[in-house]
Amino acid sequence: MSSSASTSGPVISSGLTPPPTTHRKRSFKRLAEPYFYLSPALMLLALVMILPLVVGLSYAYQNIELLNPFDRGWVGFKHFIALESDRVFWLALKNTFVWTFGSLGLQFIFGLGLALLLNQAFYGRKLIQALVLLPWAVPTFLSGLNWAWLFNPVISPIPHWLAALGILNEPYNILADPELAIIGPIVANVWFGIPFFAITLMAGLQSIPKDLYEAAVIDGATLWQQFTRITLPLLAPIIAITLLLRTVWIANFADLIVVMTNGGPANSSQTIASYIFSTAYKKLDFGYASAVATVLLLLLIIYAALLFGMRKKLLENSGN
Amino acid sequence: MSAVTLNNFSKSYGKMSVLSGIDLTINSGEFIALVGPSGCGKSTLLRMIAGLEEITGGNIEIGDRTVTDLAPKDRNIAMVFQSYALYPHLSVRSNMGFSLKLRKVATEKITSAINSASTMLGLDQLLERLPKALSGGQRQRVAMGRAIVRRPDVFLFDEPLSNLDAKLRVQMRSEIKSLHQDIKTTSIYVTHDQIEAMTMADRIVVMNKGNIEQAGAPLDIYDRPESKFVAGFIGSPAMNFFTAEYKPNGSDGFININDECTIPLPKLRTLQQGTVECGIRPEHLSLSKEKKTGHSIKVTVDVVEPTGLATIVYLSFGDQKICFYTSDRPDIGPGDTVYLQLSENKLHLFDVNTGKRLN
Numbered sequence: 001m002s003s004s005a006s007t008s009g010p011v012i013s014s015g016l017t018p019p020p021t022t023h024r025k026r027s028f029k030r031l032a033e034p035y036f037y038l039s040p041a042l043m044l045l046a047l048v049m050i051l052p053l054v055v056g057l058s059y060a061y062q063n064i065e066l067l068n069p070f071d072r073g074w075v076g077f078k079h080f081i082a083l084e085s086d087r088v089f090w091l092a093l094k095n096t097f098v099w100t101f102g103s104l105g106l107q108f109i110f111g112l113g114l115a116l117l118l119n120q121a122f123y124g125r126k127l128i129q130a131l132v133l134l135p136w137a138v139p140t141f142l143s144g145l146n147w148a149w150l151f152n153p154v155i156s157p158i159p160h161w162l163a164a165l166g167i168l169n170e171p172y173n174i175l176a177d178p179e180l181a182i183i184g185p186i187v188a189n190v191w192f193g194i195p196f197f198a199i200t201l202m203a204g205l206q207s208i209p210k211d212l213y214e215a216a217v218i219d220g221a222t223l224w225q226q227f228t229r230i231t232l233p234l235l236a237p238i239i240a241i242t243l244l245l246r247t248v249w250i251a252n253f254a255d256l257i258v259v260m261t262n263g264g265p266a267n268s269s270q271t272i273a274s275y276i277f278s279t280a281y282k283k284l285d286f287g288y289a290s291a292v293a294t295v296l297l298l299l300l301i302i303y304a305a306l307l308f309g310m311r312k313k314l315l316e317n318s319g320n
Numbered sequence: 321m322s323a324v325t326l327n328n329f330s331k332s333y334g335k336m337s338v339l340s341g342i343d344l345t346i347n348s349g350e351f352i353a354l355v356g357p358s359g360c361g362k363s364t365l366l367r368m369i370a371g372l373e374e375i376t377g378g379n380i381e382i383g384d385r386t387v388t389d390l391a392p393k394d395r396n397i398a399m400v401f402q403s404y405a406l407y408p409h410l411s412v413r414s415n416m417g418f419s420l421k422l423r424k425v426a427t428e429k430i431t432s433a434i435n436s437a438s439t440m441l442g443l444d445q446l447l448e449r450l451p452k453a454l455s456g457g458q459r460q461r462v463a464m465g466r467a468i469v470r471r472p473d474v475f476l477f478d479e480p481l482s483n484l485d486a487k488l489r490v491q492m493r494s495e496i497k498s499l500h501q502d503i504k505t506t507s508i509y510v511t512h513d514q515i516e517a518m519t520m521a522d523r524i525v526v527m528n529k530g531n532i533e534q535a536g537a538p539l540d541i542y543d544r545p546e547s548k549f550v551a552g553f554i555g556s557p558a559m560n561f562f563t564a565e566y567k568p569n570g571s572d573g574f575i576n577i578n579d580e581c582t583i584p585l586p587k588l589r590t591l592q593q594g595t596v597e598c599g600i601r602p603e604h605l606s607l608s609k610e611k612k613t614g615h616s617i618k619v620t621v622d623v624v625e626p627t628g629l630a631t632i633v634y635l636s637f638g639d640q641k642i643c644f645y646t647s648d649r650p651d652i653g654p655g656d657t658v659y660l661q662l663s664e665n666k667l668h669l670f671d672v673n674t675g676k677r678l679n
Contacts, residue, residue, distance in 0.1 A: 218393065
């Protein structure tokens with residue numbers, strides 16, 4: 001901070017008025033001032049975010065197994081090399097994509113549909129808007145348990161209905177099927193995540209002036225054309241930012257998987273996030289878990305950079 | 321170019337009636353202004369003509385078609401909104417071409433329509449810009465351009481100038497008027513600004529509480545308002561009103577404003593005698609320092625407002641306030657006592673109860 005201030009401060013030299021040293025002092029003060037005001041927040045951030053992040057990242061290059069306390073120390077890239085031949089890691093990576101984009105896509109489509117419905121005027125709309133938020137308010141742990149039971153043919157009619165509709169051969173628990181287990185948490189996650197999209201997109205919809213739709217109606221736009229030519233382009237910036245946020249959240253979101261399938265059967269529904277959780281807290285291998293977490297972090301950073309670039313373009317093209 | 325005919329046009333929300341039985345014929349190529357205070361139903365009427373608002377009763381014809389049940393896009397109308405309603409994500413060119421593109425008009429035709437409209441409106445340099453990069457007046461022009469490229473039967477304007485500053489408003493006023501003189505499309509223009517209505521329209525329709533109070537040429541309405549409401553609404557500074565006693569006198573009559581002032585008048589159409597509402601425009605008064613013979617009222621000067629072009633003087637006698645307008649620069653100040661003369665042939669008399677014109 002101080003070095004950048006002393007070298008790159010704006011230098012005003014008139015030759016007549018006070019010597020340059022006072023200028024430099026003043027400009028240093030001026031440059032440092034905002035940082036001074038920000039310092040409480042910056043220190044707090046450093047303490048609770050940056051420090052743990054650095055420590056966590058450093059674990060990826062160490063051996064830290066609680067069950068093997070005497071074999072500690074720096075091991076370089078050993079964990080990353082081990083990742084390459086870790087079958088569960090690659091499966092979890094694949095599952096992470098399915099889980100993230102499966103949940104995200106469905107949440108978005110249903111959320112947008114719901115937002116468009118809730119944006120219409122009808123009797124009792126305020127009440128419905130409040131009710132729609134409920135799934136978001138239920139603790140994920142509870143929703144996870146609920147959905148796990150709903151997929152259990154012993155207590156829930158859902159598997160029987162699915163069998164009756166011919167979707168399942170017989171009423172069984174899909175959470176116990178290695179091929180289908182990941183679908184269970186995705187369904188629960190879609191149910192859980194729709195309100196978020198519905199509410200944010202509805203806020204976006206309400207910010208589009210009604211006049212534009214009236215102008216479009218007079219210009220001859222059908223409902224579908226109004227949606228594709230006005231609603232979507234004007235909603236695009238908010239869609240981009242909510243998609244970005246939700247992707248990161250969902251990719252990091254292990255609760256539902258841990259509660260509903262615990263990554264099983266036989267790791268078949270493991271995502272990177274749940275794999276990190278079970279490696280760290282079940283196998284108690286913090287070093288390896290950190291290495292996996294580092295990979296996830298890198299992937300998310302790349303994704304965020306791509307989406308932010310896209311959003312910037314969208315904002316430039318829209319009127320806002 | 322098409323005439324617009326409204327037959328018994330009405331609108332109600334539940335039990336609340338907003339417009340009741342409007343009958344109006346707008347001739348082909350005519351520029352008509354709907355004017356009235358806020359809440360009088362003028363915007364609702366315009367939106368019903370556009371098809372944006374459901375019609376509760378009656379029907380509407382544009383040209384020789386009955387369009388009552390047609391969607392806005394099938395009525396062949398174009399509308400300019402108060403907020404302009406430009407599509408913020410589209411360039412000026414795309415904004416103007418939007419409707420033609422939706423109608424799948426050939427690209428070359430769209431381009432030539434946009435180019436001729438933009439030349440007419442002086443938008444040639446701005447075609448590739450987004451609306452956010454335009455000034456208020458330019459946005460206004462784009463909104464008009466968007467309406468023009470359609471070559472509609474009718475233009476609808478919904479208070480298009482009220483978001484502009486005063487100077488620009490005057491400029492755009494004459495631009496819209498000259499544009500109408502060029503392309504002669506039937507235009508319906510809603511405004512709450514009576515000066516806009518007076519200056520632009522071929523015919524003014526004054527509305528109040530969901531009814532048409534009076535329709536006529538601007539100067540006819542100004543000179544012979546059919547009701548006290550129209551008299552008070554049209555004209556700035558507004559007409560002065562005061563009550564007086566009307567009494568018959570042989571074949572004629574006279575009014576008594578106060579003990580000193582009696583004004584002879586021809587016989588009224590409907591009233592034998594009684595209290596009447598007198599109206600007189602501020603420019604139909606004159607002031608003198610000495611009492612003149614005939615009908616002078618002794619008044620006190622409250623406020624003098626010189627505007628340069630004219631002087632507006634606020635006067636009072638008793639608890640009655642009077643506004644006086646002159647293009648002279650009278651040598652008077654607050655507190656002075658002067659005498660006010662009324663031109664008797666410029667007096668408007670209205671019924672105290674119904675507000676209808678009596679003379």
